[in-house]
Amino acid sequence: MRLGVYFDLRNPPEWRQDWSRLYSFALELCEESERLGADSVWFSEHHLFEDGYLPQPLTFAAAAAARTRRIRIGTAVLIAPLRGAVQLAEEAAVVDILSDGRLDLGLGTGYRQPEFDAYGADAQRRYGATDQMVLDLRDTWADGTVTPPPRQSPVPIWLGYGGPQGARRAGRLGAGLLSVHPGQLAPYREGLEEAGLDPASARMSGPVHAWVSEDPERDWPLVARHHAYQWDSYRRYMVEGTGRPRPRPIDPDRSRANGLKPGMGNLLYGTPEEVAKQIKEHVRGLPVDTLLFWASLAGMPEEAVVRHVRTLCTRLRPLLNLFGLARH
Numbered sequence: 001m002r003l004g005v006y007f008d009l010r011n012p013p014e015w016r017q018d019w020s021r022l023y024s025f026a027l028e029l030c031e032e033s034e035r036l037g038a039d040s041v042w043f044s045e046h047h048l049f050e051d052g053y054l055p056q057p058l059t060f061a062a063a064a065a066a067r068t069r070r071i072r073i074g075t076a077v078l079i080a081p082l083r084g085a086v087q088l089a090e091e092a093a094v095v096d097i098l099s100d101g102r103l104d105l106g107l108g109t110g111y112r113q114p115e116f117d118a119y120g121a122d123a124q125r126r127y128g129a130t131d132q133m134v135l136d137l138r139d140t141w142a143d144g145t146v147t148p149p150p151r152q153s154p155v156p157i158w159l160g161y162g163g164p165q166g167a168r169r170a171g172r173l174g175a176g177l178l179s180v181h182p183g184q185l186a187p188y189r190e191g192l193e194e195a196g197l198d199p200a201s202a203r204m205s206g207p208v209h210a211w212v213s214e215d216p217e218r219d220w221p222l223v224a225r226h227h228a229y230q231w232d233s234y235r236r237y238m239v240e241g242t243g244r245p246r247p248r249p250i251d252p253d254r255s256r257a258n259g260l261k262p263g264m265g266n267l268l269y270g271t272p273e274e275v276a277k278q279i280k281e282h283v284r285g286l287p288v289d290t291l292l293f294w295a296s297l298a299g300m301p302e303e304a305v306v307r308h309v310r311t312l313c314t315r316l317r318p319l320l321n322l323f324g325l326a327r328h
Helices: 019-036 057-067 085-098 113-119 123-142 163-172 182-194 216-239 252-258 272-283 302-322
Strands: 002-007 040-043 072-079 103-108 157-159 176-178 204-207 210-212 268-270 288-294
Touching: 002 019, 002 072, 002 204, 002 302, 019 040, 019 057, 019 302, 040 057, 040 103, 040 288, 057 072, 057 085, 072 157, 085 103, 085 123, 103 123, 113 123, 123 157, 123 163, 157 163, 163 176, 163 182, 182 204, 210 272, 210 288, 210 302, 216 252, 216 268, 268 272, 272 288, 272 302, 288 302
Parallel strands: 002 040, 002 288, 040 072, 072 103, 103 157, 157 176, 176 204, 204 288, 210 268
Antiparallel strands: none
């Protein structure tokens, strides 16, 4: 079981800090994550957020590649329909070269209408466009169109597809599935079989919405405040441009009580031992490669983020293996 540290570089107005400091601090955390034994760092993408959500994950990944030596570097996810295949193939190849073959390219369809409008892309075709992007990237790298070529042959591709149909599509494309939802394993394996691939080759990675603390009651007021901002803003942006009403604010205490239950905004929260035990039950029987955990919840103070990353790497990661979660 591998552990990844997940970044979105959000800088909310309420806790706004200097952008250069925010970015340099995140790069320092990438180095610290590597030093502490994390297996990977991952970067997410959105556009036109009031908090400056990271818009170009491969650009940041290139900087992280130059600052690290061992840790793998991933995108989770890069919004494929907003880009051309040759451009994306070239950018990914540069990151893979800079990292000496450490890139994991996670792709997703996107969902926010304003992002598609800004890029002149068709939101109605996003699934087909993402499927095609996987095929085009593989062809472009294989036929030598992109020069220089990536270090890995091929670059691992992961798909952040939700639901049974999405899992099946990922299987048919022979890609990794960026989800650790138990209900997606069967359709994912069905897709692999439909493509003539061994269902035993299934591999799943993805985010776990969790926060670990050595003193959960002490830290909860801070965590609750930033968790609420993170998910309220996600939910608000989901309906932007659709005409649907703005969702009610979440209740952080209810999010905490729900833990890993299905539902947007739920949060597994507790000590490393408590969190590891529940994760073990959640992913039992899944071919999990890497679990991704947020380094920060939107705009948290630096000292809290550093403490969390250290707890993830030095306390939670060993427990995930101690509890018998095999490495795949």
